[in-house]
Amino acid sequence: MRNFVFLGPPGSGKGTQATRLSQKVGIRHLSTGDLLRNAVQEQTALGMQAKEYMEKGDLVPDQLLLGLLEESMNNGAMSKGTILDGFPRTVPQAESLRDMLNKNNMKVDAAVLLEVSDEEVIKRLSGRWFCTTCQRTYNYPMHAPKKEGICDDDGHELQRRRDDEEEVVRKRLHIYRERTAPIVDFYRAESILTTICGEQSPDKVFSDLLEVIQ
Numbered sequence: 001m002r003n004f005v006f007l008g009p010p011g012s013g014k015g016t017q018a019t020r021l022s023q024k025v026g027i028r029h030l031s032t033g034d035l036l037r038n039a040v041q042e043q044t045a046l047g048m049q050a051k052e053y054m055e056k057g058d059l060v061p062d063q064l065l066l067g068l069l070e071e072s073m074n075n076g077a078m079s080k081g082t083i084l085d086g087f088p089r090t091v092p093q094a095e096s097l098r099d100m101l102n103k104n105n106m107k108v109d110a111a112v113l114l115e116v117s118d119e120e121v122i123k124r125l126s127g128r129w130f131c132t133t134c135q136r137t138y139n140y141p142m143h144a145p146k147k148e149g150i151c152d153d154d155g156h157e158l159q160r161r162r163d164d165e166e167e168v169v170r171k172r173l174h175i176y177r178e179r180t181a182p183i184v185d186f187y188r189a190e191s192i193l194t195t196i197c198g199e200q201s202p203d204k205v206f207s208d209l210l211e212v213i214q
């Protein structure tokens, strides 16, 4: 039973690597961004409130987020552990996670920081498109779909995330530095932090990650 936290600025590859690792080691992948986007799409009360924060690139307030996270953490697959992608994002969230895991005699086993420059983040997120149906992600120009704007897998239309507009990405980067970067020290103090260069190829990042995990 192991729990991993993936840290890094927007677009650093947390979701990409968490998905691969989840498939490789059979531990579930829990992304608070995905949970929130589902809530927005389903127009739940929480989703309606979260939407305005997300579209502006702000953090969703803890009182909205923590209940959703605890419910997902306690939902079934707790026994095998979790790869947390996008949570925690503030020191109070890191403390809440520690308390939540402690209650179940668990802890964060490793925190992995993917380091990527602001220029690379802006380049990646301005090229990111996703399928509205199967959620497959593409990136122009390196991983473009065969037919412009159409998913290779199911033929449905591709879209961009609203918060991937450059102005919003710059705000997300600012918030990352102000509010999320301090948790790097939180995990460093617990001696469980490892830093990986996120500007390498996805395969090289993944092999570095496997070394950390194993």
Ligand code: AP5
Pocket (backbone or CB within 6 Å): 008, 009, 010, 011, 012, 013, 014, 015, 016, 017, 031, 032, 033, 034, 036, 053, 054, 055, 057, 058, 059, 060, 061, 065, 085, 086, 087, 088, 089, 093, 124, 125, 127, 128, 129, 137, 138, 139, 163, 172, 198, 199, 200, 201, 202, 205
């Ligand atoms: P969230 O969805 O978590 O966004 P994020 O952390 O900003 O991360 P991204 O999904 O944009 O990027 P990523 O690091 O996962 O990179 P990816 O693998 O996709 O959160 C969205 C919003 O929800 C927040 O702004 C906030 O409002 C709210 N929220 C979420 N959690 C919250 C919390 N805990 N508290 C409060 N609010 C919260 O890769 C990006 C692109 O780069 C892709 O196109 C990919 O193909 C490409 N790529 C990946 N790796 C490489 C590589 N090595 N080389 C080249 N390209 C690569």
